[in-house]
Amino acid sequence: MFKNLFSWSKRVKKLDPDKIPEHVAIIMDGNGRWAQKRGLPRTAGHQKGVQTLKEICYACGELGIKYLTVYAFSTENWYRPTSEVNFLMELFKKAMRNEIGELEENNVRVRILGRRQGVDPDILAEIDRVEERTCKNDGLILSICFNYGGRAEIVDAVKKILSKYHFHESIDEEYFKEFLYTHGLPDVELLIRTGGEQRLSNFLLYQSAYAELVFTNVFWPDFTKKDLVDAIYEFQNRERRFGRIGKV
């Protein structure tokens, strides 16, 4: 145990505390392959994935990250076999129910981002409960993207704007953000994808315009807080130019 603590603090020490990304987003990929490699049903990977999410969520708090946004269920995930979809729905519901106490104790505010249409009323009730019970917490903001699609989010924002204004001269890129599911959150600075694939898969398309992308082959259930520190280290060593010349 002491060895683990030592290697964790040694790893954290290599980070520049003044360059911790404010907003980290994660595509938690590789659950199914993690399970299959062990001769287990794919669902076992999702189950283990919830534990990983807890560990990473608290590590983000320890590291001073203010916003963590994760991709839990996409609008395209409905096309998976019904048994897996049902399992994920149940898992999400149970996780919301079982973890609410610990999230509250740890001062985490939870937001669930995505379309409500098509989601079971039982789950919507859990979403409302967890958001309401944690809304006053001022620690880490954990946003869980559920029934989420980046394109759908942009279309929904346009619809909201059109329902409010026919024409509005002052709508610009910053103001547009207020109509996204992520309103109030800053742009993503670091986007991590586990599981070896190198694509965005319709995740936070608007918010990640200038995010640094870090891909790792580690499957999500195996991802540890040490892997998180390594990703942040890579982020800190990138030159961020935002389309300009030289460091910004």
Ligand code: FPP
């Ligand atoms: C991608 O792995 C993962 C998902 C579609 C689900 C992610 C869900 C969790 C990590 C747990 C649930 C989270 C909450 C908040 C309850 P995959 O199934 O595509 O894996 P594969 O690429 O190996 O097939």
